[in-house]
Amino acid sequence: FLGVRSPGTGYVLLHHYLGELNGVPRAWGFARGGTGGLSQAIARAAKAHGVEIFEDCPVEKILVENGRAVGVATQKGDEFRADRVISAAHAKVTFTHLVDRSHLPPEYLADIDRWNTRGPSCKVNLALDSLPDFPAIPEAKKGLLRGSIEIAPSVDYLERAYDDAKYGGWAKRPFMDALIPSLLDPNLAPPGKHVMSLFVQYADYNLEGGWNEEKKSQFLETVIDTLCEHSPDLRNKILHKHIMTPVDLEKTFGLTGGHIFHGELTLPQLFFMRPSPQWANYRTPIQNLWMCGSSCHPGGCITGAPGRNAAMEVLADVKETVTA
Secondary structure, three states: OOOOOOOOOHHHHHHHHOOEEOOEEOOOOOOOOHHHHHHHHHHHHHHHOOOOOOOOOOEEEEEEEOOEEEEEEEOOOOEEEOOOEEEOOOHHHHHHHHOOHHHOOHHHHHHHHOOOOOOOEEEEEEEEOOOOOOOOOOHHHHHHHHOOEEEOOOHHHHHHHHHHHOOOOEEEEEEEEEEOHHHOOHHHOOOOOEEEEEEEEEEOOOOOOOOOHHHHHHHHHHHHHHHHOOOOOHHHHEEEEEEEOHHHHHHHHOOHHHOOOOOOOOHHHOHHHOOOOOOOOOEOOOEOEEEOOOOOOOOOOOOOHHHHHHHHHHHHHHHHHHHO
8 A cells, every 4th residue: 555656666567567468568468258257268278187176165274284284174164185285365364364373483474464465446347338438539549448548647646546545545536547348358248338447546445434335335436526537428328336445355355455466566575575585485384385376476467477486386396206
């Protein structure tokens, strides 16, 4: 939860520029069917290679015996034994909910306990009767609407949005990263209709007085009002609207603190310090328990990098075990 003028936040820009898509540096891609479509594609590929996936089956705890992970127990009472356990869950979820703290050294617990994961972001979804008009985009360049729409007029604008929210509030004129994915994938909406997806900052996870339906509705209207400054006819085209606050992101997706990156991308939480200086190689203090999610290097965004890096480490460990 930092503003654009906060020390060290320049890395976040670099983080988003490090990738490439089909050989194009700094390019972003859209998966057909949205992020859920990408998840389903990964699931189909995994099943094709013999992976068994259990849905609606939350893990209650990771089973640890003699300092070694031996499987998981689910909320339904089932147990699954395994030679290795690999967690993509948030580091705080893994080590403060799924693993008994008695299995972890105090210095590691201290690193996890002070992990900064206070979320500043909301997700807004709009169903639209037709394509919104943005006067700043001339008719000849309407194709630009297929890309990202950034509501961030100036650095001062962004810093004021942060100032509004940092003491338990929300931005009066928020930053928005908007996309109309139905322009890229027509299957997301009926003919002639559209959906708009907005990533919004800032709104504090620790909102003064807590989040409730009334406050969610108030902030949603703030978002729409701000967007209408740039697309005056938008409100008349809204058929349905939905907002997820940082608290909703936590409850729905297990993102502790509602932080979409599993924790701040700041210098104390990057590279060899993610999530702990002593255990930043996807291993953990518990033998045969690995981490592979965004709490690990290189952090958030849909890159697959933490998972691939973890897989390489696990495979190296398997090879060493077989050789030995």
